Amino acid sequence: MLPNFAYIRARTKQEALNNLGSEGAHVHAGGTDILGCARAEVFEVEKIVSISRLEELRGITRSSDGSLRIGALTTISEIAQSPLVQESYPGLAQAAGDVASPQLRNQGTLGGNLCQRPRCWYFRGDFHCAKKGGDLCYAVEGENRYHAILGGDPCYIVHPSDTAPMLVALGAEIHISGAAGSRSMPLQDFFVLPDQDLSRENLLEPGEIVTEVLLPGASGIKSSYRKIRERGAWDFALVSVALAVRMNGSTIAEARLVLGGVAPVPWRAEAAERALIGKQPSPSVAADAAAAAVAGAQPLEQNAYKVLLAKGAILESLLAL
Amino acid sequence: MTEARYYERGPIPETPEPKQRQDHWTATKVVGQALPRVDAYQRLSGAAIYPSDVNLPEMLYGAVLRCPHAHAKVQSLDTTAAEQMPGVRAILTAESPGTDIPWQPESEGPASVLFDSVCRFEGEAVAAVAAATPYQAHDALRTIRVVYDVLPAVSNPQAALEPGAPKVHPDGNSSGEPSTYERGDVNAGFDAADAVVEETFAVPFLLHTPLEPHGCVARWEGDKLTLWESTQGVYNVQSQTAAALDLPLSHVRVIGHYVGGGFGSKLAIGKYTLIAALLAKQTAKPVKVFLSREETLLCVGNRPGGTMRLKAGAKRDGSLTALEFEALGSGGAYSPYGTGLFDWQIRDLYNCSNVRTKGQSAYINAGEERPMRAPGHPQGSWALEQILDALAEKLGLDPLELRLRNLTTVSQARGGIPYTSTGFKECLEEGARAFGWAAARARPAADGALVRGVGMGGCTWIAGAGGPPSTAIVKYFADGSVNLNMGASDIGTGTKTVMAMVVAEELGVPLERIQIEHADTGTTEFATASGGSKTVPTESPAVRAAALDCKEQLLVMAAADLETPVGDLQLHEGEVFSSRDSSKRMAVKEISQFQRRRTVVGIGYRGPNPEGKATCPFAAQFCEVEVDKLTGEVRVLRFLGAHDSGRVMSRLTYDNQVYGGIVMGIGFGLMERRVLDEKQTGKMVNRNWHDYKIPTAMDVPAAIESLPIEIQDLECNTTGAKGLGEPVTIPTAAAIANAVYHATGVRVTEAPINPTRLLELLAAHDQRRA
Amino acid sequence: MEDNHRKKKNAAEPGVTRRHFLTGTGLGAVGLATGVPAVEGDTKTDSAVVIEAGQTVPVTLQINGVRKRLLVEPRWSLAYVLREQLVMTGTKLGCDRGECGACTVLVDDVPRYSCMTLTLEAEDSKITTLEGLLDGEELGDVQRAFAEKDAFQCGYCTPGQVMAVEGLLRSNPDPSIEEIRTGVSGNLCRCGTYPNIFKAAHLAADMKRGRGGGS
Structure with missing residues (x-):
């Protein structure tokens, strides 16, 4: 059962920001992740600041320059079903449609999907792990079949989001508001590795909220998202491949390949991208790119399969171009 | 036995x-018609009151404090703060009068009490609280201060039997002498064989996870107790509760009109039953105790996992000459039945004169097993049905043909008494025909990444009479x-x-x-x-x-x-x-x-069953899978269950059982496993439905076909019905494994089969072939 | 505790505005034993609504066309309030962590997990539960289709499955088999009746379309 907390319903963004600064205050958008963490006592939740009624943060709009603005409170279902998204960013529609379950997609928001806490069973369970201020990343010696093969040290979580790898591949920019003002950055730069900061997965400061995600125009961009999981619904990616390419005739002019499920952040496989640019898609080009993507992988005892899986999934994604 | x-x-x-x-x-x-259920209205309108729905005037809510360690001794326990928490009405600990109750005194396992000072598995009950709301009850639990002496834990049966292993019980970890069975001359049987195959198999511990959590509502009227318990058997709850609380049977009324699933885990009471009764007594109010989902995964039963070695020999014509089987498993911290009935398929299903089996069970620091849908059978079937396919391949026989050459009409495991009926042959033959086995089996292999295969398995079920x-x-x-x-x-x-x-x-x-x-x-x-x-x-x-x-x-x-x-x-x-x-x-x-x-x-x-005869259901299941060799994903495309369960009493519910058993078997085959943090804390890391994965609507084929093989059984009883609910899930996982082998050439001996295991096996297979 | 005037189906619901929240309107009608004293909340309208931990506040919910007023704590989930406070036990609770779907209700016609929805968050929304699909005492279309196709066994996940199908059909009256699968993929059935649930969803879609759609 949920522990006790105070509840604040913000009616304006400013009210939300005013209330989020204090210790133990957490933002509630769709609520699916924060309530889960509160119930499992992953961290202390003293105050829930609900922003769910801030209509200004909701919605998908296209600008005259072709870019797309997705408000942070837009639900995952709304993204998956948006004709604008389906038409220009099919990979994003696919990624959103692959999130969790229909009910959670109806409730969960884009901001929440990007900022959700990791699903590592040690972090979510009653283990005082390094990420929670303990001494040990239990995954190193423990049950680590779902953990990171890239960028892990000293904490081997994988980033749980489906939309994040796809949005990074699409070159999205994230907008953040805090009491001190607003800022924005490429989404790729938003996420932080555990060796930079063990306690968090992104640059959101206490008291800040994500307000929107901006996608550049997708003219000429092909995108796809391929998620491999153990069961067909309500499961996080063992590995996922977000791919965005721009073709120039029959050659690949631009490519972004981002992996989910393999690292504590959406993992941009730049070596793979380099192996693709200027090439014509072919099985051997695809195989080279796939090998390059996982070249630096350092599997733990139980997750070496992820190296094979990432290669296989990349291969499939590229061959489907 | x-x-x-x-x-x-x-x-x-x-x-x-x-x-x-x-x-x-x-x-x-x-009888036999496809008619909607007589309680469809209740179950679909919300009118059905499940025990967890019961809501009585002035009802309180109970919650149980559980040991967070796999093995620990309670040094001290302080409830001072909890007593002062809002809404709290009662607290039970080992010190409370009336809690010194032997737990499961009729079990063959080691003795224990309601609140044992030594907690031998994570989730063992340590104390309990009743409060005005369930939130307040949990708030109070959070304030109870327990000092534990954390002891070393052992999490798997192999490790438990090694010298120097942490001791679950003072006498050690062996659950007693191995259970053994032997008939004929196994060595001579293998000598006479033209082909012998041998393989080691492993299956994980599985969890029942019925949708309605375990629990009950307890209410006293003076010295008479009424329990609304989510149970498969109200009379079991009555007799166990009456014995534990020293009450006349007539003073314990148990009502269980509806139960939201059990699968064997709700055949007996839980400690929660007695805790609810004691809290209700102490507060003189009705008390509702329903476990959290996490609790249900920790401490109300599991299907034992373990390792199995199976060796099989046959003549060139396919007739079996010998079967030798050894299993090692665990019933958890208290049950000695870690390999119970693992060997039954091997002993009884296929005609074989020379059979030897051995099952060894060890105590580990984990929750106790409870019977789960066909206890032991799916585990043994995982080994037997796969080894038969391996044998068939070695002999150049179709897997179906090998099985058809080893039929019997007597229960060999029961000394050769005849079955009152067996439709196993018809299950195999008619099932294969309806499935299109021969054509599917003969289809040439695809050369791309997506490959298909078909597999099958047969079974019997020990009970069902x-x-x-x-x-x-x-x-x-x-x-x-x-x-x-x-x-x-x-x-x-x-x-x-x-x-x-x-x-x-x-x-x-x-x-x-x-x-x-x-x-x-x-x-x-x-x-x-x-x-x-x-x-x-x-x-x-x-x-x-x-x-x-x-x-x-x-x-x-x-x-x-x-x-x-x-x-x-x-x-x-x-x-x-x-x-x-x-x-x-x-x-x-x-x-x-x-x-x-x-x-x-x-x-x-109910009159007696016929003497000198055995009544058992039989089945054959067939499936087709698609494997993505690049990703290791396995998709079940279709399934057919051909079941001889005697007379079909109700066609709709009959077919529904077949679908349901196959779906549960798909869970075993493709995704389910309990994971303990074996090398560190011994704690269970996947105690929820996101980490312990059971099949969703996306994981099952829409095309599951039920083919009743309606054999008239004039002897078994006066309606001619045999059991159905267990056989439907026995051969499913093995049939999937056989289909995966057919598709890929890779035999997956350890369940479940999914990318986390299959990809590396596929890679190794490719390497061997290269 | 509840208004007795049952609204006609599809009739517009009276607007419950944000101002009802924490105003005293519900206090006269509350009286549920919660073990926690009711606290009159802050009724100022020019700042964020703040409820301290452990306080109860009056809230008005619109459930199946009926307005219900009661006191809730901030942490009380909609599933808890439906089942244990309002004793509307058609909604089941299987996991209390958004993983099984037994607690699925429609919030403004959209399926959600009521165990992962704070009751305070459901204020101002139209909540539909299993009971709300009944027409008087008659089963609704989806319920009848489930009976006919035997789309349940133990029946405990069933209310959630029915609500998931109802929600699906309200937004997609003619779903394909893949859309049906996806639509119920957030609802676990351990009895494994999925094939019959698929059939029932198809039948329910036919039944609803047969009468010109709409519930």
């Missing part, structure tokens, strides 16, 4: 033989409507619907005019718990006998009015008529004696 535990728990109190002669049904009007005791009462009202009274629970298999159809068959009463009173020790007759696929073959003959008793009384009364021999009279839809003389007819309500009496009560008993 471990098997005795599953089909006969102690001496069985026989019920008398039915009074009426019961001819076998030849043609049936109602049912048997005494059971008593049922049919009450015929003045207007021709009927009340059926029976103690059995309907755990979702359609028990109520089947029994109503039996009454309708005999009394010609439409289903909608039958009301059923059941699963209440205060008002209904004794029945054993619903489990082991024995409810329909146990209860349906008793219900039939009650209906016939009722009918006979009515006909005798009518015969007096009509002045005609009773033997000529028939009853249908409220009318009695003579089969010889069409002028002799009257409405039941006009029978003069009946008009005065207003009701006729028929009593039926």
